[in-house]
Amino acid sequence: MLASSSARILRIIRYLEKKYGMLDWWQGNTDEVMIGAILTQQTRWENVKRALAALKEQGLCSMEAIFSADPEILEQAIRCTGFYRIKTQRLKSLAAHVMCSYGSIELMADEPTDKIREQLIGVNGIGEETADSILCYGFQRPSFIIDAYTERICQCVGLGIKRAPLKVLFEAVLPHDPMIYRQVHAHIVEYAKEYCVKKRCGECTLVSLNG
DNA sequence: GACCAGGTCCTTG
DNA sequence: CAAGGACATGGT
Known part of the structure; x- marks a missing residue:
């Protein structure tokens, strides 16, 4: 049996x-987790670390900074993670969601888990795994990946x-x-x-x- | 050179 | 709904 x-x-x-x-694993702040969750799609974490370091050096490791950053600068910073053009678009879409719908991550965090998840999945380039990674590692919510x-x-x-x-x-x-x-x-x-x-x-x- | 990486989206059958 | 391709660089 x-x-x-x-x-x-x-x-x-x-x-x-x-x-x-x-x-x-993954003890970054919420901004860093959100960015890392997209960069690590189909990519080794070692490459993501390099891209995160490059973004930090240029003050681009936050939703607010990414929202207003020049896409070409972002592309160069994350190039080592592969799929860098599409990932730049995805980072831009995520930042636009956070900044336009809420204005800040703190305000976004006031929402219930299910609502955050549903909205994240609605962002272009964020599927279930990426959404659950952001929820679990970035927002401390119990959403299994x-x-x-x-x-x-x-x-x-x-x-x-x-x-x-x-x-x-x-x-x-x-x-x-x-x-x-x-x-x-x-x-x-x-x-x-x-x-x-x-x-x-x-x-x-x-x-x-x-x- | 071949193959794969902590996915997602779009197109086809 | 399942399967296949595109996206792209870097490591083994």
């Missing part, structure tokens, strides 16, 4: 917790379900606490980078957790 989906997810979560312990790695790992252990139901499942088995969501997401990405990306599936022990 196969264990239920909830039980399997919990076994994986506990296993990764024991393997990696505390990993605190499902990325390609999470989907891949779940697929490997026989939980072949799509992103939306996976998000529901993780949120159902975990306390609604953004710090916990951040930990679990970080653990999953670390594990996937170690065993999935480098094609070491033979050494992956998650399947054996199925009980």
Whole structure:
């Protein structure tokens, strides 16, 4: 008899917790998290760090500054993250949303999580994963992030379900606490980078957790 | 040189 | 709704 989906997810979560312990990722301010969330789309974090440093040097690491910045200057600063033209447009769209709809991140933060999420997803270039990253890491809201790695790992252990139901499942088995969501997401990405990306599936022990 | 990176959007069948 | 391509640089 196969264990239920909830039980399997919990076994994986506990296993990764024991393997990696505390990993605190991404301790920037809200502006930085929002910018990083777009820059890291389909891109390694090391490249994003360089772009963030370049933006900071030029005083461009805020929604307000990006809103009024020259697009060509932004393009040059973020070039090392790839897709730099489309990402510049996305940063501009996000900054326009924050500045035009609210005037500041602080005012935006007065809104309920669901409303912020829905509006973020409405911004061109922001999908569910980017919106949830911004909510969880930037606004400290309990919105679990499902990325390609999470989907891949779940697929490997026989939980072949799509992103939306996976998000529901993780949120159902975990306390609604953004710090916990951040930990679990970080653990999953670390594990996937170690065993999935480098094609070491033979050494992956998650399947054996199925009980 | 091939392949992939903490996605998203648009077009097709 | 699923699948495929575009977006682009940098590292292995």
